[in-house]
Amino acid sequence: MPIEKTPNETRAAPVLDWKSLTLGSPVLAALPGPARRVTRLLDIPRHASVFNQGDHPKAMFFVLSGDVRLVRRSSSGGETILQRTRRGFLAEASIDQPAYHCGAIAAEPSTVLAIPRGAFKALSVEAFRDGWIAHLARELRRVRAHSERLSLKTARERILHFIETEGERGAIDLKQSKKDWAAELGLTHEALYRTLAQMEKRGELIVEHSRLTVR
Structure with a gap:
């Protein structure tokens, strides 16, 4: 309940x-x-x-x-x-x-x-209304980015898109477990771990615990 x-x-x-x-x-x-x-x-x-x-x-x-x-x-x-x-x-x-x-x-x-x-x-109340409209605009941008990310076909593309839109200067500190992150990306956690390992091996990504940096 x-x-x-x-x-x-x-x-x-x-x-x-x-x-x-x-x-x-x-x-x-x-x-x-x-x-x-x-x-x-x-x-x-x-x-x-x-x-x-x-x-x-x-x-x-x-x-x-x-x-x-x-x-x-x-x-x-x-x-x-x-x-x-x-x-x-x-x-x-x-x-x-x-x-x-x-x-x-x-x-x-x-x-x-x-x-x-x-x-x-x-x-x-005008002060609340204006603030609420600004909040909804920010949320709309976030939802659009999330929708765009889920439309990408490969796990690699979704990972890079997330770092680009949610991080700063090509890096992000994850504030959740990788299993939870996989669900947010619309991936199985096995697919996420496998893709991260492949990207790291190819030199595309630096993985340091919860910090991810695009090379």
């Missing part, structure tokens, strides 16, 4: 320290008082669901800490990671949908804010 439906995992809204919670997030900082007063704080255990595919959206979620992922499972049992959030909004595109098209699972113990759907959709 999704965590949002479990009352004993919720800490009462009056104890929320909004000054510290909103650090680094201009959009969250602009959240008006009425919405703040009905926002809940949820503690999500590892591997627990924030919501399941097919559930009716009841809140807008903001990940404060941990790692929450949008996952879609195929009929064959395979998984594709559609979004990975360590700090930021989750499943923004579902706020006006009748049902979620994927599930949200905590890859590690996580803390999440749940802003009731009605309160969130009623927001019209």
Whole structure:
């Protein structure tokens, strides 16, 4: 059962320290008082669901800490990671949908804010609206890059595309296991390990633990 439906995992809204919670997030900082007063704080255990595919959206979620992922499972049992959030909004595109098209699972113990759907959709404060539009534009660019990456045919192309779009100056420090990264790339972990080894052997890539550098 999704965590949002479990009352004993919720800490009462009056104890929320909004000054510290909103650090680094201009959009969250602009959240008006009425919405703040009905926002809940949820503690999500590892591997627990924030919501399941097919559930009716009841809140807008903001990940404060941990790692929450949008996952879609195929009929064959395979998984594709559609979004990975360590700090930021989750499943923004579902706020006006009748049902979620994927599930949200905590890859590690996580803390999440749940802003009731009605309160969130009623927001019209200019500072919040402008920040929200800018946030959605950034998220759209991220989703487009992810979609473009998954359309590439080979594992090598997907690896290079990820480093180019998510890293800096041809290098990236992975903040997840290679097995989780493989799922995000739409690959099996065996295919990822094999391709990394081949690229390293050919001198295309330097692999130093979690740091990858294109040569």
